[in-house]
Amino acid sequence: MGNQSVTIKDVAKAAGVSITTVSRYINKRYESMSVETRERIEKVIEELNYQPNKMAQGLKGQTRTIAVVVVNLGYPFAVSVIRSISSVLSEMGYALLVGESADDTEQEAQLLQSLISQGVDGIIIQTSGQNNELLERIAAEKPVVLIDRQFDVPGAANVITNNQEASRELTERLFQQGYQHVVFVSEEPSNLSTRVERLDGYLAACRAASIPSDVRWVLREDPVSIAALAKDLQSQPPKKPFAVYTANGLVMLELYPKLTHLRYSIPNEMGIATFDEPDWVHVTRPRLTCVRQPTDEMGITAAQTVLRRLTDRPAQVAKPGQVGLVRATNPDSDTKAHPKNRFGERTENQTTVIPSEVIWGDSSSLR
Amino acid sequence: MGNQSVTIKDVAKAAGVSITTVSRYINKRYESMSVETRERIEKVIEELNYQPNKMAQGLKGQTRTIAVVVVNLGYPFAVSVIRSISSVLSEMGYALLVGESADDTEQEAQLLQSLISQGVDGIIIQTSGQNNELLERIAAEKPVVLIDRQFDVPGAANVITNNQEASRELTERLFQQGYQHVVFVSEEPSNLSTRVERLDGYLAACRAASIPSDVRWVLREDPVSIAALAKDLQSQPPKKPFAVYTANGLVMLELYPKLTHLRYSIPNEMGIATFDEPDWVHVTRPRLTCVRQPTDEMGITAAQTVLRRLTDRPAQVAKPGQVGLVRATNPDSDTKAHPKNRFGERTENQTTVIPSEVIWGDSSSLR
DNA sequence: ATGAAAGCGCTAACAC
DNA sequence: GTGTTAGCGCTTTCAT
Numbered sequence: 001m002g003n004q005s006v007t008i009k010d011v012a013k014a015a016g017v018s019i020t021t022v023s024r025y026i027n028k029r030y031e032s033m034s035v036e037t038r039e040r041i042e043k044v045i046e047e048l049n050y051q052p053n054k055m056a057q058g059l060k061g062q063t064r065t066i067a068v069v070v071v072n073l074g075y076p077f078a079v080s081v082i083r084s085i086s087s088v089l090s091e092m093g094y095a096l097l098v099g100e101s102a103d104d105t106e107q108e109a110q111l112l113q114s115l116i117s118q119g120v121d122g123i124i125i126q127t128s129g130q131n132n133e134l135l136e137r138i139a140a141e142k143p144v145v146l147i148d149r150q151f152d153v154p155g156a157a158n159v160i161t162n163n164q165e166a167s168r169e170l171t172e173r174l175f176q177q178g179y180q181h182v183v184f185v186s187e188e189p190s191n192l193s194t195r196v197e198r199l200d201g202y203l204a205a206c207r208a209a210s211i212p213s214d215v216r217w218v219l220r221e222d223p224v225s226i227a228a229l230a231k232d233l234q235s236q237p238p239k240k241p242f243a244v245y246t247a248n249g250l251v252m253l254e255l256y257p258k259l260t261h262l263r264y265s266i267p268n269e270m271g272i273a274t275f276d277e278p279d280w281v282h283v284t285r286p287r288l289t290c291v292r293q294p295t296d297e298m299g300i301t302a303a304q305t306v307l308r309r310l311t312d313r314p315a316q317v318a319k320p321g322q323v324g325l326v327r328a329t330n331p332d333s334d335t336k337a338h339p340k341n342r343f344g345e346r347t348e349n350q351t352t353v354i355p356s357e358v359i360w361g362d363s364s365s366l367r
Numbered sequence: 368m369g370n371q372s373v374t375i376k377d378v379a380k381a382a383g384v385s386i387t388t389v390s391r392y393i394n395k396r397y398e399s400m401s402v403e404t405r406e407r408i409e410k411v412i413e414e415l416n417y418q419p420n421k422m423a424q425g426l427k428g429q430t431r432t433i434a435v436v437v438v439n440l441g442y443p444f445a446v447s448v449i450r451s452i453s454s455v456l457s458e459m460g461y462a463l464l465v466g467e468s469a470d471d472t473e474q475e476a477q478l479l480q481s482l483i484s485q486g487v488d489g490i491i492i493q494t495s496g497q498n499n500e501l502l503e504r505i506a507a508e509k510p511v512v513l514i515d516r517q518f519d520v521p522g523a524a525n526v527i528t529n530n531q532e533a534s535r536e537l538t539e540r541l542f543q544q545g546y547q548h549v550v551f552v553s554e555e556p557s558n559l560s561t562r563v564e565r566l567d568g569y570l571a572a573c574r575a576a577s578i579p580s581d582v583r584w585v586l587r588e589d590p591v592s593i594a595a596l597a598k599d600l601q602s603q604p605p606k607k608p609f610a611v612y613t614a615n616g617l618v619m620l621e622l623y624p625k626l627t628h629l630r631y632s633i634p635n636e637m638g639i640a641t642f643d644e645p646d647w648v649h650v651t652r653p654r655l656t657c658v659r660q661p662t663d664e665m666g667i668t669a670a671q672t673v674l675r676r677l678t679d680r681p682a683q684v685a686k687p688g689q690v691g692l693v694r695a696t697n698p699d700s701d702t703k704a705h706p707k708n709r710f711g712e713r714t715e716n717q718t719t720v721i722p723s724e725v726i727w728g729d730s731s732s733l734r
Numbered sequence: 735a736t737g738a739a740a741g742c743g744c745t746a747a748c749a750c
Numbered sequence: 751g752t753g754t755t756a757g758c759g760c761t762t763t764c765a766t
Contacts, residue, residue, distance in 0.1 A: 005508075007743055018753045023745060032751060054484045055422040055430075056743035059758045063422075065485065073446045073465075074646065082440065086467070090474075095481040098440075098465040100453070107457075114462040117421045118432065118485070141372075257649040279441065280647035282624040374759055385737045390761055399735060423759035426742045 006050045015044040026052050054095075058119030066306055067097040067115040069108065069125040075250060076279050077293055078126065081147065084299025085124060092307060094121075105130035112138065122306040127151065129192060143309035145302045150193040150351065157309070158351040159302045161293050163194050163275075166356040167201025170273060170291055171245065173358065175209045178366045179243040179271050182206070184215045185229065185255060186247035198247045198275055214238065220250055230258035241269050243364055249276030249290070256284070271364030287361035294354045301352050373417045382411040393419050421462075425486030433673055434464040434482040436475065436492040442617060443646050444660055445493065448514065451666025452491060459674060461488075472497035479505065489673040494518065496559060510676035512669045517560040517718065524676070525718040526669045528660050530561050530642075533723040534568025537640060537658055538612065540725065542576045545733045546610040546638050549573070551582045552596065552622060553614035565614045565642055581605065587617055597625035608636050610731055616643030616657070623651070638731030654728035661721045668719050 008026075012019040017037060024032055025041045044050070054063050068085055070078035086096045097120060101108035109131050115123065122143035127135065132153050138144055139155030146158045174182050184202045186195055199215065206213040216232075219225040233244070244259060246252040252274035264270035266286060273289035281288045375393075379386040384404060391399055392408045411417070421430050435452055437445040453463045464487060468475035476498050482490065489510035494502065499520050505511055506522030513525045541549050551569045553562055566582065573580040583599075586592040600611070611626060613619040619641035631637035633653060640656035648655045 009743080019744080020746085020753060020755095021751085024752090027745080034751060037751080051480050051484050053426075053486075053743050054481070055425040055486045056758090057745080058422040059420075059426060059743080059760090060745045061758095063485075065481075073440060073449065074443060076441065079440045083467070090477075095478075095485070096466075097485075098467075099463075100450070100465075110457075113418050114421075114432075117418050118430075118462070118464075119420075119422045253646060253650070260652055278647075279620065280645075280650055283620070283647055283650055285627055376759080386760080387737055387739095387762085388735085391736090394761080401735060404735080420759050423742090424761080426744090426759080427761045428742095 006048045008050075008052070011041065011044050011048060011050050014048065015041045017041065055119070062121050062310075063095075063119040064093060065095045065097060065118075065120050066122045066124065066303070067099060067118075067120040069099045069101055069111055069115070069123065069127070071101055071103045071126050071128065072250075073098075073100045077148070077249070077276060077295060080295035081126075081299040081302070084296045085303045086299075088300055088303035088307075094307070101128060103128045109134055122310055124302045124306060143306045145305050147298060147302050148194060152349070154349065156349065157305050158349075159298050159305065160193065160351065160353055161298065161356045162353050163197035163356070164201040164204075166291050166358065167198040167247075167275065168205045169201075170275075170289075170358050171202045171205035172208070173360070174243045174245065174271060174273065174364060175205065175211065177243075177271065177364065179241050179364070181211065181214065181238040181240075181242035183233070183238060183242060183244045184213065184247065185218055185244060185251055186215065187220055187251060188217050195247060202245065218251060218255070220254060223254075226254050226258060229255070230262060233259075234262050240264075241267075241271065241366060243271030243273060245272075246274040249274055249278040252276075252288075253278060253280070256288075267363050267365055268367065271366070273361075273364045277359060281359075281361065284361075284363060286363040286365075289361040289364040290359050292357045292359050294356060297354045301354065305350070305352070373415045375417075375419065378408065378411050378415060378417050381415065382408045384408065422486070429488050429677075430462075430486040431460060432462045432464060432485075432487050433489045433491065433670070434466060434485075434487040436466045436468055436478055436482070436490065436494070438468055438470045438493050438495065439617075440465075440467045444515070444616070444643060444662060447662035448493075448666040448669070451663045452670045453666075455667050455670035455674075461674070468495060470495045476501055489677055491669045491673060510673045512672050514665060514669050515561060519716070521716065523716065524672050525716075526665050526672065527560065527718065527720055528665065528723045529720050530564035530723070531568040531571075533658050533725065534565040534614075534642065535572045536568075537642075537656075537725050538569045538572035539575070540727070541610045541612065541638060541640065541731060542572065542578060544610075544638065544731065546608050546731070548578065548581065548605040548607075548609035550600070550605060550609060550611045551580065551614065552585055552611060552618055553582065554587055554618060555584050562614060569612065585618060585622070587621060590621075593621050593625060596622070597629060600626075601629050607631075608634075608638065608733060610638030610640060612639075613641040616641055616645040619643075619655075620645060620647070623655075634730050634732055635734065638733070640728075640731045644726060648726075648728065651728075651730060653730040653732075656728040656731040657726050659724045659726050661723060664721045668721065672717075672719070 008019045008022050012022045021037060022041055025038060030038055057063060066089055068082055072078060082098060089096050097115060099111045101111055105128055108128050112134060123138060124145045124147055126148045127146060129149060129151050132151055135144055135153045135156060139153060144156040146153060146156050148160060150158045150160045171182055186199060203213050216229050218229055246255060259272060266272060275291045277290045277292040281290055375386045375389050379389045388404060389408055392405060397405055424430060433456055435449055439445060449465055456463050464482060466478045468478055472495055475495050479501060490505060491512045491514055493515040494513055496516060496518050499518055502511055502520045502523060506520060511523040513520060513523050515527060517525045517527045538549055553566060570580050583596050585596055613622060626639060633639060642658045644657045644659040648657055
């Protein structure tokens, strides 16, 4: 059976029509076509196993391809979001391209350029935040959705979770459980909204409980920094019982083995909790307490937002004028749109917040 | 600064040369160009931040884009291989597209079609084995490298690890450790080379040790089947001490929590080992024994193989005639080439085997 | 050493 | 309803 080298011309010839008609068929403009013609083309396409060439399509209008760029493919959060996006897109006949930036400015920029030149119609990205100018430029031409980490990129939408609230809630409940002290462990300070907000939530809970906060910074993939923290916890014990709460699952993955080596009994002397829901939660005994991020809804919302903006757009290239106001459809979501003024044209910025859920394990339940 | 809409024409105009010359520059044909021209173009491209449009390039020759398709992005093995491939490719100025097939025939086929129509120059795939005909057709036009799971697809190369030997070695060492019995747990039987070979290695070790084999089949993501196995292990205890050895890390991820609930002491009554090296090995106490697959070398080899075939090819479309004989460069690799005859033209098939390494933990060391 | 022009597969006016 | 035609951005003969 046929392969890639079957072109629209072959279909046209075999069906005895012009390539225009076939093109119309491909683009589902059935109104301008007799039923017979339509069925004939359908049959021929089937027989020849014809597949429109996306490069040729892209050279004109759209590719029907969306790209998603994540920081780290080894992060269950990322994979989960990607799958969710993929399911929405494939249902709508869109293809998905996946890329990884390693949180590296240069790599991210290159990846974006490459995807653009590849002709993707829209981009969903968990960004390093170091290429906001580039993203803004891209957003001026095609839909851009920032996921997980919020940034104020004109023209781009944001889909995030309520990091601050979830973090505060988790910390509060640790205190309610009876922990006298909660050590918050995070990667080195940055302007990443996720880090800032999770820290803020923790600090707010400490303040509310009138318990001194205790923040420790570590470097991932640096055994020394992790080991030092563990040693500290042993040599200068916090007020007991205390809990250790990491700002994300990757930090916990590295820290956990060290924690279990400390001479504290879990959960009665030391509770353990983390933001994220690592796939290995059930491996730990007692079971890890964690924060499940709404990866499915985030992916769905991100995908829908891109698609909606693709549709609403007056043309494939944003014409000066209106870019339709977009609003969230998710009932749980909290949307705030703030209009931007740029190059004299109106654009809508939009943020959708989808709440996380604390999954209480027994590694942080005093008994 | 400039963006995607800068075309070769703009560069040509700004540099005061014809687009042909710019095209030559892009394709590094510096011989046919004066040094001044070359430098002028270079400067203009820099200034305009020009980026050739891959779709337009692809419509003619190559895209300089390779695709990698894996079964499951949540599998550390996959991510690891992808990163390795990516590093080789980006160094050579190639872009990488990532896709996930979910081991689903239909999805895989669609993904492949989409990638082809996207214009990728070559494909690296961990295949379900259900689309060999399609892959063969693709392999007739562009480099195809089968990774992890071996199949006899004419025209395609294979990059795999020594599943059989590694599995046998692990099992043998479990017996040497003093385990009287090893339960081998795998996903439902299939023709996937990885499953077959890992099983074969286990069986061979049993035979050599004159110990009866004990194979249990489970379904992943089916708690019932996993729970049933655990229950069996408790109600009908194997000869002690015994070891449980899973055929891959995903199965172990699901089984492990059940195992630790059994009334056996680890490792003295029950040893635990798995093929693969899950990222959570260090979370377990005692530490899990596992088989580290050579993901880096596999990725590098796969990428190099694609690139080599891309270069060796007489043209972008395989002309009837010679497709150069390809040979492995990895000193550790064991290559067997078997010529195929297809459509009257000679093609080379090739398999590169890269050995895995057993990482002995203490969850399967009797003390 | 450089350029003019044809054409890759497709879409979109604009006829008829 | 259907076809003709002009490109999209690039590569590649073939001239000069």
